[in-house]
Amino acid sequence: MWQLSxxxxxxxxxxxxxxLDTLILTGLxxxxxxxxxxxxxxxSALYAGLLGIPAFAVTQASLASHNISNLWSxxxxxxxxxxxxxxxxxxxxxxxFWLAIALSSLPxxxxxxxxxxxxxxxxxxxxxxxxxxxCGLLFFxxxxxxxxxxxxxxxxxxxxxxCYSVLCFFTGHTALLLTTWQxxxxxxxxxxxxxxxxxxxxxxxxxxxLSEEYRLLYENNPHPMWIFDSVTNRFLSVNDAAVQNYGxxxxxxxxxxxxxxxxxxxxxxxxxxxxxxxxxxxNVWQHxxxxxxxxxVEITAHHVTFLGKPARFVLTMDITEREELNRSLVHNAQHxxxxxxPNRLLLEDRAQQALLRARRxxxxxxxxxxxxxxxxxxxxxxxxxxxxxxxxxxAQRLKSRVREADTxxxxxxxxxxxxxxxxxxxxxxxxxxSILLDIFLHPIKLPAHEIKTSxxxxxxxxxxxxxxxxxxxxxxxKALYQAxxxxxxxxVFSSEGLRAEVDETEKIEASLRQAIHEKxxxxxxxxxxxxxxxxxxxxxxxxxxxxxxxxxxxTQFIPIAEETGLIxxxxxLVLERACEQIAAWRRDGTGCVEFAVNVSCHQMFQTGxxxxxxxxxxxxxxxxxxxxxxxxxxxxxRDFSDIVQGMNLLAASGVRFSIDDFGTGYSSxxxxxxxxxxxxKIDRSFIHKLPGHTGALGIVQAISQIAKHLDLDVVAEGxxxxxxxxxxxxxxxxxxxxxxxxxxxxxxxxSARVASGDLVLAEDPLLSREEPxxxxxxxxx
Numbered sequence: 001m002w003q004l005s006x007x008x009x010x011x012x013x014x015x016x017x018x019x020l021d022t023l024i025l026t027g028l029x030x031x032x033x034x035x036x037x038x039x040x041x042x043x044s045a046l047y048a049g050l051l052g053i054p055a056f057a058v059t060q061a062s063l064a065s066h067n068i069s070n071l072w073s074x075x076x077x078x079x080x081x082x083x084x085x086x087x088x089x090x091x092x093x094x095x096x097f098w099l100a101i102a103l104s105s106l107p108x109x110x111x112x113x114x115x116x117x118x119x120x121x122x123x124x125x126x127x128x129x130x131x132x133x134x135c136g137l138l139f140f141x142x143x144x145x146x147x148x149x150x151x152x153x154x155x156x157x158x159x160x161x162x163c164y165s166v167l168c169f170f171t172g173h174t175a176l177l178l179t180t181w182q183x184x185x186x187x188x189x190x191x192x193x194x195x196x197x198x199x200x201x202x203x204x205x206x207x208x209x210l211s212e213e214y215r216l217l218y219e220n221n222p223h224p225m226w227i228f229d230s231v232t233n234r235f236l237s238v239n240d241a242a243v244q245n246y247g248x249x250x251x252x253x254x255x256x257x258x259x260x261x262x263x264x265x266x267x268x269x270x271x272x273x274x275x276x277x278x279x280x281x282x283n284v285w286q287h288x289x290x291x292x293x294x295x296x297v298e299i300t301a302h303h304v305t306f307l308g309k310p311a312r313f314v315l316t317m318d319i320t321e322r323e324e325l326n327r328s329l330v331h332n333a334q335h336x337x338x339x340x341x342p343n344r345l346l347l348e349d350r351a352q353q354a355l356l357r358a359r360r361x362x363x364x365x366x367x368x369x370x371x372x373x374x375x376x377x378x379x380x381x382x383x384x385x386x387x388x389x390x391x392x393x394x395a396q397r398l399k400s401r402v403r404e405a406d407t408x409x410x411x412x413x414x415x416x417x418x419x420x421x422x423x424x425x426x427x428x429x430x431x432x433x434s435i436l437l438d439i440f441l442h443p444i445k446l447p448a449h450e451i452k453t454s455x456x457x458x459x460x461x462x463x464x465x466x467x468x469x470x471x472x473x474x475x476x477x478k479a480l481y482q483a484x485x486x487x488x489x490x491x492v493f494s495s496e497g498l499r500a501e502v503d504e505t506e507k508i509e510a511s512l513r514q515a516i517h518e519k520x521x522x523x524x525x526x527x528x529x530x531x532x533x534x535x536x537x538x539x540x541x542x543x544x545x546x547x548x549x550x551x552x553x554x555t556q557f558i559p560i561a562e563e564t565g566l567i568x569x570x571x572x573l574v575l576e577r578a579c580e581q582i583a584a585w586r587r588d589g590t591g592c593v594e595f596a597v598n599v600s601c602h603q604m605f606q607t608g609x610x611x612x613x614x615x616x617x618x619x620x621x622x623x624x625x626x627x628x629x630x631x632x633x634x635x636x637x638r639d640f641s642d643i644v645q646g647m648n649l650l651a652a653s654g655v656r657f658s659i660d661d662f663g664t665g666y667s668s669x670x671x672x673x674x675x676x677x678x679x680x681k682i683d684r685s686f687i688h689k690l691p692g693h694t695g696a697l698g699i700v701q702a703i704s705q706i707a708k709h710l711d712l713d714v715v716a717e718g719x720x721x722x723x724x725x726x727x728x729x730x731x732x733x734x735x736x737x738x739x740x741x742x743x744x745x746x747x748x749x750x751s752a753r754v755a756s757g758d759l760v761l762a763e764d765p766l767l768s769r770e771e772p773x774x775x776x777x778x779x780x781x
Contacts, residue, residue, distance in 0.1 A: 129161045129162075132157050132158075132160045132161035133157070133158060133161040135157040135161075136153075136154045136155075136156075136157030136158040136160075136161065137154075139153045139154045139157055139194070140154035147201070148197055148201065149194050149195065149196070149197035149198030149199070149200070149201050150194070150198060151194075152190055152193055152194035152197060153190070153191055153193075153194025153195055153197075153198060154194070155190060155194075156187045156188070156189070156190025156191035156192075156193070156194050157187070157191055159186070159187035159190065160187035160188065160191060162187075163187060218239050219239050219240055220239075220240070221239060221241055221315075222241055223241055223315055223316060223317055223318075224238075224239065224241045224242035224245050224246065224315075224316045224318075225238070225239045225241065225242060225313070225314065225315050225316070226238040226239065226242050226253070226313075226314055227304065227306050227311050227312065227313050227314070228257070228258050228311060228312055228314065229309060229310075229311055230303070230309075230310045230311055230312055231309075231310070232257070233257040233258050233259065234254075234255075234256070234257050235253045235254050235256055235257070235258070236254070236306055236307065236309070236311055237254075237306070238250060238253045238254075242316075245289070245318065246261060246287070246289050246290060247289045247290030247291055248290050252290075258270070258314075261287050261288055262285070262286070262287065262288060263286055263288050263294060266285065266286055270285075284296055284297070284298055284319065284323065285297050285298075285299060287316070295318055295320045296318070296319050296320045296323045297316040297317060297318055297319060298316070298317045298319045299314060299315070299316055300314070300315045300316075300317075301313070301314045301315075333345065334346035336409075336410040338388055338391060338392065338410070339391060339392055339395035339410050340395075341395055341399070341408055341409055341410045341416070342407060342408070342409040342410075343409060343410065343411070344409065344411050346407075346409065347407060347409035347411065347417055347419065348469075350407040350419060351365075351367070351407070351419050351469050352469060354407070354419050354421040355462055355468075355469060357421060358421060358462060358463070359463075361422075363421065363422050363423060363424065364423040364424065364425070364426075364428075364429070364461050364462065364463075364464070365419065365420065365421045365423065365461070365462040365472075366418075366419075366420045366423050366428075366429040366432065366459055366460070366461055366462075367417065367418070367419055367459070367460050367461075367462070367472050367473060367476045368417065368418035368419075368420065368432075368433065368436070368457055368458070368459050368476070368491075369415065369416075369417055369457065369458040369459075369473075369476040369477055369479070369480045370398070370415065370416040370417070370418060370436070370455050370456070370457050370480075371412075371414060371415050371416075371455065371456050371457075371480055371484070372390075372391075372394060372414035372415075372453060372454075372455055373453065373454045373455060373456055373484075373488040373489060374453075374488075375387070375390075375391075375413070375414035375453070378390055378451060378453070382449060382451070386446065386448075386449060386451075389446050390444055390446070390451055390453065391410075391414065393444045393446070394416075394440075394444070394453070394455075395408075395410065395416070397439045397440070397444075398416060398418070398436065398439070400439070401435055401436060401439060402418065402420075403420075405421065405422070406418065406419060406420045406421065407419040418436075420432060423461075426461060426464075426493065429459055429461060429493070430491070430493070433457050433459055433491035433493075434491070436455065436457060436491070437454075437455065437457070437489070437490070437491060440453060440454050440455055440489075454488060454489035455489070456480060456483040456484050456488045456489065456490060456491075456492075457479075457480065457483060457490070457491035457492070458476045458477060458478065458479030458480025458481070458482070458483055458491075458492055458494070459476060459479055459491055459492070459493045459494065460472040460473070460475035460476035460479060460493075460494040461493075461494070465494045472494075475494035476494060478494060479492045479493060479494040480492070481505075481563070485559055505560055508547060508552060508556065508557050508560050509560055509564055509566070511544060511546050511547050511557075512544065512547075512557060512560065512561055512564075512566050512570065513566065514546075515544050515545075515546070516566060516569050516570055516573060519573060520545070521542055521543070521544060521570070521573055521574065521577065522542070522543040522544070522545060522746070523540050523541065523542055523543070523574055523577040523578055523581065523747075524540075524541050524543055524744040524745060524746055525538040525539065525540055525541070525578075525581075525595070525744060525745055525746075525747065525750050526538065526539045526541060526737065526742065526743065526744040526745070527539075527737070527741065527742045527745075527750075527759065528596070528715055528735055528736070528737045529735065529736045529737070529741050529742075530735055530736075530762055531729055531734065531735070531736075532762075533736075533741065533760075534760045534761060534762040535593060535754075535759055535760065535761050535762060536593075536594065536735060536762040536765070537593065537594040537595065537596055537628065537735075538593055538594075538595050538596070538750070539595070539596040539597075539598075539630070539737070540574055540575075540577070540578035540581075540595055540596065540597050540598075541554065541598075541744050542554060542570065542574045544557060561600075562600055562602060565602065567600040567602050567603065568600075568602055568603050568606060571597075571598075571599060571600060571603045572603075572612060572616075574597060574598075575597050575613065575616055576616055578595055578597055579616050579617060579619075579620040579622055579627075580620055581747050582595050582620075582622060582626065583620040583621060583622055584747075585751070588751075590750075590751050590754055590755070590761075591754065591761040591764070592626070592761075592764045592765065592766060593626075593761055593762075593765070594625075594626050594627075594628060594765050595626060595627065595628065596627075596628035596629070596630050596658060597627065597628070597629060597630065598630045598631075598660065599629045599630060599631050601631070601643065604631070604643040604646050604647070605643070609646055610646045610649040610650045610653075613627075613629075613650060613655065614650070614653055614655075623654065623766060624650070624653045624654035624655045625654040625655075625656070625765070625766065626765065626766075627655050627656070628655075628656050628657070628658050628678070628679065629650070629655060629656070629657050629658070630657075630658045630659075630660045630681070631643075631657065631658075631659065631660065632659070632660050632661050644674070644675060647675060647676055648676060650676075651676030656676075656678035656679065657675070657676055657677050657678060657679075658677070658678065658679035658680070658681055658715070659677055659679070659680045659681065660681050660717075661681065661683040661717075662680040662681055662682055662683060662703060673710065677710075677712060678712065678713060679712060679713040679714070679715060679735075680703065680706075680707050680712050680713075680714055680715070681714075681715040681716075681717050681737075682700055682703055682714065682715070682716050682717060683717060683718075684717040684718025684738075685718075686699050686700055687700070687716050687717060687718045687719060687720075687724060687728075687738075688718055688720070690723075690724050690727055690728075691723050691724065691727045697727075700716075700728075700731065701731060704731050704732045704734070707732075708732065713735060714732060714734050714735065715734070715735040715736070715737055716728050716734050716735070716736055716737065716738075717737050717738065718737075718738050719736045719737065719738030719739075719740050719741065720738050720739055720740045721740060722740070724738075724740075725740070742759065
């Protein structure tokens with residue numbers, strides 16, 4: 001281009017050179033402006049070269065005096081550029097695009113240049129002609145969204161190009177050229193106007209599309225949406241989802257306010273929070289449908305302007321299912337799944353709140369620890385499904401007497417805890433405990449069973465029995481323990497006297513631990529006599545010297561040993577002492593005698609207990625046939641499935657079992673026949689009433705008949721009169737045990753009385769067997 005300008009300057013045509021350069025650059029700028037924004041710089045450079053080569057080539061060719069060979073060389077370069085552009089384009093173009101490229105390319109320039117036979121200036125007019133013609137085509141290829149601007153701009157470009165095609169006809173008529181000069185500006189104005197109009201139309205179309213998108217988003221959104229007046233709170237617009245979810249028609253909505261879709265209890269809250277949309281966004285609200293049903297929603301609200309009025313846009317989401325799921329999860333975490341009562345977690349929170357209220361109002365809080373008596377026996381006898389039904393029935397009975405402000409919780413397998421606040425004195429708590437006990441006077445009636453049950457209650461008061469929840473809970477547990485020790489089916493309060501008893505219990509436990517650790521226990525032996533008043537067996541009874549000095553006997557310390565688990569080492573120690581003494585009597589000539597040792601269910605539960613018993617017998621060279629293990633009737637029935645295997649193993653080795661206190665439990669004869677029982681001992685409570693009590697006599701007669709049919713020995717406990725002995729011997733050949741015949745004796749006393757002839761041993765039990773057992777092998781351990 002600088003060569004062209006130099007040539008024109010040489011001819012004195014500076015103005016024409018500037019004008020020509022400007023036209024060429026303007027055309028190039030227009031053509032390149034049609035490239036898409038995402039076009040890479042490489043492709044942009046190719047387009048610029050493609051469109052710029054014709055102009056510069058023609059200029060160079062004209063100055064070279066029409067050297068045709070050079071022109072065809074440029075044509076070859078142009079074809080290569082077109083091919084490269086086609087290969088590198090980023091996306092397909094319309095046919096008009098490629099037509100515009102072809103129109104502005106070198107071959108067209110050559111054809112137009114060769115077709116003119118005029119001056120060099122006339123041939124220069126070909127370059128802007130084809131460039132602006134190409135611009136017109138490209139402008140027309142614009143999207144259809146700018147129809148008017150596209151047509152006007154395209155016509156303007158084509159007219160602009162046409163100006164150069166007819167310009168040569170006016171060059172010889174200077175007057176006419178000057179007169180019509182302003183006409184040549186019209187195409188430029190059309191192009192400018194078309195471009196401006198195109199931009200306006202495109203922006204307008206984009207706004208319409210955006211508005212339509214928002215409208216569709218609003219109308220077709222699955223969540224209810226509306227706009228309401230910020231001043232009057234009337235609905236100004238609602239979408240289809242709101243109409244469908246709330247049940248109102250669009251016309252009904254537009255006649256309502258937002259208060260009309262809220263339940264009465266939330267309207268004051270809504271009025272207070274309407275001034276702050278952030279509060280609306282943070283809350284879960286209840287809305288009311290046209291049919292009156294309520295559901296929970298979460299709201300998103302924003303300030304907007306609608307129809308020239310300040311308004312609020314609201315989007316609601318129905319979260320009823322989510323909230324129900326959350327409530328369900330919280331409820332399950334805080335409630336017992338069987339009874340539906342609160343569990344320990346919820347009880348802890350409510351109890352702390354009750355204590356805070358009591359401190360503030362100067363009231364008392366009563367904590368009731370409730371335990372179902374002998375519930376394991378229900379499970380073992382009837383099965384766990386029936387046990388669950390009983391627990392649910394117990395929970396319902398307790399709940400029926402509990403006030404709404406109080407808390408009843410299930411805190412264990414068969415344990416419940418009740419927190420009662422607002423109590424003025426201990427008298428009120430005692431009345432409440434009496435009510436709870438009375439509701440179990442009648443048996444629980446199930447579809448297939450009728451079960452009599454009772455409860456034991458331990459009660460502690462805040463702040464009298466403790467200043468913290470943990471303290472009163474501990475006192476209540478101790479009171480419950482005392483209630484069970486006193487015979488169950490009662491309520492015991494954690495009074496000062498009870499705390500003294502608890503202290504005594506702790507003292508007994510300490511003495512037991514020390515005696516077991518030091519092996520300082522004492523064992524005494526109470527004889528059991530046959531019908532000829534000969535000793536056929538001795539029962540080993542444990543004594544603790546420090547406790548005995550304080551007047552505390554086995555009836556007091558054995559339950560404590562069972563509760564603390566000390567009964568296990570204590571029982572083994574008693575068995576070992578008894579075996580040692582029986583072996584000593586056999587060696588020193590006192591005689592061979594069978595012996596009985598009491599066994600707790602806790603011992604029978606121990607893994608390997610049977611092996612421990614047999615090992616102890618083997619260590620003292622005692623045949624297992626000499627040993628009787630005594631279990632209470634309630635223990636056997638309550639823990640039947642847990643102890644039967646161990647009992648069978650010991651019985652197979654020769655050890656015999658006795659049922660102590662027979663007649664005080666709820667015996668299932670079918671189960672008794674499944675156990676290796678050799679002896680039943682009639683409880684002393686029945687013997688004590690003989691001979692004058694008809695009921696007691698009937699029970700003793702029934703037990704005797706049962707034992708006879710089952711081929712069991714019978715021992716009558718607590719014999720204290722000769723009349724009792726005569727009556728019992730008339731019924732059957734009972735064995736006898738009681739203070740009338742002999743009190744428990746120490747080992748030395750027993751040996752002395754046997755040696756003096758005061759006590760007579762029955763025939764050696766090992767020699768009296770049908771098969772000699774003296775040298776019988778001890779079963780392997």
